[in-house]
Amino acid sequence: MNQLSPEEAQGSAPPQAQTAVVWTAILASSMVFADGAIVTVAIPQMRESLHASLAEMQWVTNAYALTLSAFLLLGGAAGDAYGLRRVFMIGIACFGLTSLWCGLSQSAGMLIAARAFQGIGGALLVPGSLALISAHFPPEARGKAIGTWAAASAIAAALGPILGGWLIDVGPWQTIFWINLPVAGLALWLCWRRVPDSPAASDAPMDxxxxxxxxxxxxxxxxxxxxxxxxxxxxxxxxxxxxxxxxxxxxxxxxxxxxxAPMMPLDLFRVPAFANVNALTLLLYFALSGALFFLPTVLIEAHGYSATEAGSVFLPFTIVMALLSRLGGAMAHRFGVRRLLTAGPVVTGLSFALLVPAVFHGNYWSAVAPVMAIMGLGMGITVAPLSTTVMNAAPGDRVGVASGINNAVSRVAGLVAVAGLGVVATLGFRQAAAWAAPEVADGFARATFGALPPGAPRSLYATGMIGGFGLVALICAAAAVASAWLGYRSVPPAGPEPVSSP
The missing domain is CATH 1.10.287 (Helix Hairpins)
Known part of the structure; x- marks a missing residue:
């Protein structure tokens, strides 16, 4: 996302320093990549411990997403203006300290405030990961270094929810935030001692x-x-x-x-491919974020999953997506980017629809895990060609900005999904309970998704939870399938062609 100078882009560091750069980027970015899924697994316990409402739990996720998405592009510009290493270290320190604050929070309001500041740390940290690798590796070695970083980040994203779930099962929910402290400390020390400093461009504008x-x-x-x-x-x-x-x-x-000097240059959206692929990103990641936010809660509340079991539902999805993403180039060459951007969202949408009967059934191995693997298949054949289309639609000197915009769009999509689908989940929750037992409908009339009404039978509560999630999943399925049309329009039949810089 950072706009590196030609000297930085072509420069390289000693081998020992390059190893430190990669490991620092892996440690720091892994905290951010694993954060979302870990927090969703902890929502039921946090809600009970803090006596919080559904809206407050939505804000625990969205306060972080809000500042992360709003400051993400500015974080890249800050690295240019004040030095990549300096801003990256500030981001790590901010993320670590706010993780401590999250764990010490005694109320939902305090946790929401801490999460908002944690998002600012993430916004300074995420752009710096790839920018540091680009600045300290020569072009011929950069692809391998980025591949190592991406593979390690995928592993962290897969194992993070399981580790987070286990921590919740054996201890208080606060441990999911405290676990970031040693990781942030090690990344900060490694960056301070081993990563070479990078020059700042004092004239870099900040929006x-x-x-x-x-x-x-x-x-x-x-x-x-x-x-x-x-x-x-x-x-x-x-x-x-x-x-x-x-x-x-x-x-x-x-x-x-x-x-x-806009942080989001709007002229890029004049390129039809860029506009369409970002609209695809908005719809697809709206669907993905919405479904995955409510999934752990319904499995825990309706089927008695432990937090570890709920965290493990992300594993088939992440593994399949990571494996297929690494084959994205070969698949695009064989089938064409247009076909993948059309088929991928359709398969992903199908998986959201299949989550409805899977969650009703509830069994991990025979119902939920296979559907999550199908979801990984759909996203796996979408992510790489989506990134390719974003890059090819932008001039060569603005690839970093284009990638940053697409990343920010995906974060905004998640923010809107979590905020907007709460009312859908609550509506489905109430209607399913009223349909199953009309005589107790009044008891659910003012209840929200994830809150057991006083005196209500546990089985009826489970029915309401499954109904609420089912309605959310169907809306997510429709959004994902609709994004396939945008994928079809994003690329001409012959494939994407780079747009020359004016």
Whole structure:
């Protein structure tokens, strides 16, 4: 995401320093990549411990996603302006300290605040991982180094939820945040002692106004969508906040058009392939984030999964996706990018639809794991050609910015999904319970997804949970299948062609 100077891009460091760069990037970015799934596994225990509502648990996830997505592009520019190594170390330290803060939180409000600051640390950290590798490896060795980093990050993403679930089963939920402290400490020490410093470009522009407008717009949208799922009396406030967020988003777009150094250059969206593939990303990652946010909770609450078992449901998905992503180049050459960007989202959408009967059945090996493997198949044949299309749609000197925009779009999609699908889950939860037992419908009328009404039978609660998740999964399936049309439009039949820089 960082715009490296030609000297940096072609430079290299001694072999020992290069090894330290790769390991520092792996340790630091693994904390961020594993974070999302680990937190979703912990939601039931956190909600019970903190006496929190569904909306507060949504904000535990979204406060982090909000600042991460809003500051992600600015984080790359900060590395250019103040030095890659310095900003990267600040990001690691911020992520580690805010992880400690998360673990010490005694209320949902304090945890939400800590998660917001943790997202800022992640926004400084994530762009620096690849930028440091690019800055310290020559072009001929850069691909292997990035491949090592990507493989290790995939392993961390696969094992993180299982480790997080085990920590929750044997101890308090706070341990899922405290586990970041030794990792951050080791990464910080390694970066300080072994990673060479990189020069700062004092004239690199920073779009602080754009970042602030992004936080305001996304924050208002997330608040409005989340509040829709709460008490009836807050519907007007929710609607006003949503409208205000859309207005703020319009102001952000106007600012990005007029400012001399936008953090999100909108002229890239004039390229049809770039616009279509980012719209695909928005729909597909909306579906993925929405389904995976609610999945661990329904398995724990409706089927009695332990946190470790709930975390392990991510394993088939991650393994299959990681294996197929590494074969993305060969598959694109054989089948064509257009076919993969069409078939991949369709398969992924099918997997979301199949989650409905799988979660109703509940058995891990015969129902849930096979469907998660199908989901990994769909995403695995989508991710690599999606990245290829993003890169090929942008001029050579703006590939980093294009990649950063696509990353930010995927984060925003998750933010909107978690905020907006809470009301859907609660609606399905209430309707399923009322349909199964009309005589106790009043007891569920004010309950939210994941909250057992006082005196309600546990079996009826499980039915409501399965119904709520089922409605969410079907909406996610529709969004994923709709994104396939955008994938078909993203690439001409002959394949993507790079756009020359003007």
């Amino acid at each position: 602080w106004i754009g970042a602030a407008l992004a936080v305001i717009a996304l924050g208002l949208l997330a608040y409005g969508l989340t509040a829709l799922g709460e008490q009836e009396g807050r519907r007007v406030t929710a609607a006003l906040a949503t409208v205000a967020g859309m207005v703020a988003l319009g102001v952000f777009i106007l600012h990005e058009k007029r400012t001399a």
